[in-house]
Amino acid sequence: MNNFRNDYSDFGSKEIYQEIERIFDKKLSGYGTDEISKEAKDLILREIEREADIEFVSGGTATNILATTFGLRPYEAVLSASTGHITHHETGSIEATGHKVVTLETSDGKLRADEIRQIIDGQPGEIDVKIKVVYISQTTEVGTVYTIDEIKEIYEVCQEKNLYLYIDGARIAHAMAANSSSLSDYAKYSHIFSLGGTKNGAIFGEALVILDENLKKDFRYYLKQRGAMMAKSFLIGLSFKVLFQDGLYYENAKRAYDKSRMLVEGLKDLGRDPVFSESNQVFIKSSPEEIEKLKKENIFEIENAKESIIRLVTNYRTSEEEVRGFLNSINN
Amino acid sequence: MNNFRNDYSDFGSKEIYQEIERIFDKKLSGYGTDEISKEAKDLILREIEREADIEFVSGGTATNILATTFGLRPYEAVLSASTGHITHHETGSIEATGHKVVTLETSDGKLRADEIRQIIDGQPGEIDVKIKVVYISQTTEVGTVYTIDEIKEIYEVCQEKNLYLYIDGARIAHAMAANSSSLSDYAKYSHIFSLGGTKNGAIFGEALVILDENLKKDFRYYLKQRGAMMAKSFLIGLSFKVLFQDGLYYENAKRAYDKSRMLVEGLKDLGRDPVFSESNQVFIKSSPEEIEKLKKENIFEIENAKESIIRLVTNYRTSEEEVRGFLNSINN
Amino acid sequence: MNNFRNDYSDFGSKEIYQEIERIFDKKLSGYGTDEISKEAKDLILREIEREADIEFVSGGTATNILATTFGLRPYEAVLSASTGHITHHETGSIEATGHKVVTLETSDGKLRADEIRQIIDGQPGEIDVKIKVVYISQTTEVGTVYTIDEIKEIYEVCQEKNLYLYIDGARIAHAMAANSSSLSDYAKYSHIFSLGGTKNGAIFGEALVILDENLKKDFRYYLKQRGAMMAKSFLIGLSFKVLFQDGLYYENAKRAYDKSRMLVEGLKDLGRDPVFSESNQVFIKSSPEEIEKLKKENIFEIENAKESIIRLVTNYRTSEEEVRGFLNSINN
């Protein structure tokens, strides 16, 4: 079977397990206070080229909860594209902290600076919530990738309107592979962003890069309170250390991205036109009959059953054979 | 000035103050345990023609918080029309309790039974919230009124899908004036509904009629916790007693409704076509210039500045002179 | 029956109803934006002798929720005496907003400055909550009254440790009657405090006096969100206007206090020693048999059933006859 179901089905990069084997008898202190986590943070800081607080978090939903809601006062809200992961894929986790998610319809999963300005300026005052955080995902849930210019413009509106910009970087590595952006770009144009580990070769876990002073203060209290500070946080620290010490983080993403390009090109050659497939998530319009056929040799998810849109995800362990296999089965 | 700003600008019906004067030296027990509240509840029970628990609540927002969220488990959500009062007029009060409000776009402020069934059947499972409460307002925020048949159909879907139907009856009296429905209808076709006092002659306060057994159990704990159980709850009880003992509740609403009809007819005579103005809220499309002119002799709110839609609200104390005054000023 | 059950069993001062009658036909704007509320606020500001934001709130529990939790970040907590009203008399209303109430055992219902300093200095860091708000009640729930010096010392610790001091003034009027303190004292030595109306002659409602800039900002959003901003907020404004325009607020409290002194002196004459009865709440140790006897002609609450401690509350409408009546029945 060719497996394109998602990018979190593997155990993580083997280099991490080699490192665990090497230091297996070490006893490390808990809750992210260990020396390996320290090394990992220094490696990330080197990449982002500015001062920041970095915390390792157990998973993506927890990361989004923490980053979007930590800086909010009770009546403040989060703005997201209506396709944003936090709106309908995390079981109301933001609302569960007491805060509304205000959504904007978009054509391509991306918020635009001028739309944000407009919605902020049109807020009616105390009878409604007050938006304080802008949530964007890089790459987006529909397969698009923000340019750094687009993010910069959003950031500037946030600065002007006294908002926080949070970039959900669950797939930020794949975005960097797609548009040659660098971590220092994201650190320049956001108040807090996440660095996905789960989907790019870590055993598991995400890193949060906290840039705004107000969000740094006492952040670890919140990390602990929400159950996202792991006793064995060093496992995440070690994953990030291995991923960043020799560029594996970027290599993994490039490998996933290259396979997605191979897939997109192959589909185009077959006369199929993938929609919004700028990174490692490839979406194609299919049909109920074709889906049945494809399922025999391929594993994937159906993004939109009504319109028969399927999603193919590559990751760093996707093989060329799998890509060819899928293209073959669509061609028969 | 002709005042159409809203229906909560007055001190309440003078009959209530007469009753207070009559019993001024009485000392009444607190938190709704007094005998007057008991009498008021009995009067309401007589109208709804079935067994129910009734609680008096300090105000409308509190009433909506209590009624929509009491029965929810952490991951459960509320469904509302996107124009519903709870979505953008109560400062995220539902989300502040930890629950998402899922919204549906409508053409006229009304949810439809089949749309509800569709959204329930299409829920994706544990990655998203699960709708448990359907919120509708009678009358709606855009001026329409549900027929009892429409509510019955919604109630039946709720029964079928194991949902609670809550009817926000802040203006339920005006709905009854408009479509000859009765309180027993609402008690038949909902799990919980509110009976607005504030906008129909009470000094202040609302009544919640709780029909579902699960929502009755321990409800007063929640009333207390949310700060909505008043020490002097007898003030609300007394308002409702006076309003219901001789039909004043209905008379007040009829008076407000009649003025709104006079207004609508007058506007039609002038070639103006009020939109969705089925009850005591009358909406008309105006223009920036006309609005300026109207403001000189009339008080009202602008519902939609971009489209110059203004809102005129009548209540039981609106006079015929005020209606004529407004019609005159629009005609000049 | 001599009624000492509580101080919120009456309709409020008759002067307020006279004022309502006088302006009965006025239409007032909603949600506290009316001119009468403005006048009331100016009258209060005159008393507190400094700049402040003042908001009127529907009731005491709502007031406490708003004042203690508005300024908190998610991991911050409230410190209270274990007898504090918010700990076991408001159904977990503070916790319901997501914040812990840390309690201290006291001998007399009062927190002390040095104990507060000690608990703050001993906090263990991110594994536990961080106290941000100190809650004290004036008068306390056990009948004692803080001296202004005691409050000043607590305030100074709060300043030093970057905490907010909130004074729950549900019975602050009675405290002023008891110890000759003034509203300007409380405004000098707190960040936010409440001015009880319900228990001192208002129809209903409380005033919150907000002194700290951070707590002022956007406070009305929270007031609205928690369902405590009343549509007919002018009723509370009007109560406070009448209470403050000619000193009725102080007169009412004095009247209640004088009756409590009469009661205390009478009890002492009978060889009974009321405990902690420094203000309008008088506590005496009784016995099951005596309680049965007293109940025949008196209404009161049992504070502590196990120890047979009963509570007698006077208010501005308590009569000398009632006091004499109670003393007679205890003497027979």
Next chain:
Amino acid sequence: MNNFRNDYSDFGSKEIYQEIERIFDKKLSGYGTDEISKEAKDLILREIEREADIEFVSGGTATNILATTFGLRPYEAVLSASTGHITHHETGSIEATGHKVVTLETSDGKLRADEIRQIIDGQPGEIDVKIKVVYISQTTEVGTVYTIDEIKEIYEVCQEKNLYLYIDGARIAHAMAANSSSLSDYAKYSHIFSLGGTKNGAIFGEALVILDENLKKDFRYYLKQRGAMMAKSFLIGLSFKVLFQDGLYYENAKRAYDKSRMLVEGLKDLGRDPVFSESNQVFIKSSPEEIEKLKKENIFEIENAKESIIRLVTNYRTSEEEVRGFLNSINN
């Protein structure tokens, strides 16, 4: 250095990594839907000898949040010993979900059945929260271990009073080593309990065993919402599979327990009397001077600085050399 700091400083049992190596190229489905998790659950079910739902959770704090608060209505609360982990070691995580933790002082970290009955029977009604969940930890935070009879009695009170009993089993394995209880005992006498992995050889993660039907229903929605359902949940599943397939879970605990006995016996031989050290946490009264001396060759935490009580924790990887090393350094 002899390391007794805690029992979560290691990478987990090497057998788990051997299993990962064996199946390294497998792609497993996400969020606990994989076949390995299924196998692990079956192995646990075999041990508990009754039907149950089992979910794997990212960490201990998350586990406690989920288990204690899932079944609560808004006004319901949790009862815990004042030493319970949820009271002052998890940053107010329970309160952050909106629920109060009511605490009881105990002499030895254990709740007693009759105390629970007493507190339940003495609840004052709607002015205070209503206890619904009883939280106990096995082993307790002070080093004691409940007997199964004690738990049975607590469970019976919970059944009688319609409460849920949750057993926090972060160190349940060590309890079983200490008192020969079995998982089937805990499954018989609780409504939900956790099975600690982090502290007993798992890479990381805990298992929740859900026995009550009401707590089973839709539990995974809550797991997702609170950010505790891991994309790579199979890592936890695999840990538990390896731990339970050949009894490693029990062996690990026994190894830890045996070292703690060796430590306790050695201390007694030196005339020292460890307090409450019934399992793998050993507490001894020391002195500031001795602590300084011990720190030179040993790593441990200070439980109570004021009283110079130190905590020594053994786990499955503690060596006899470390134990002897510590005893030597205390003897010199």
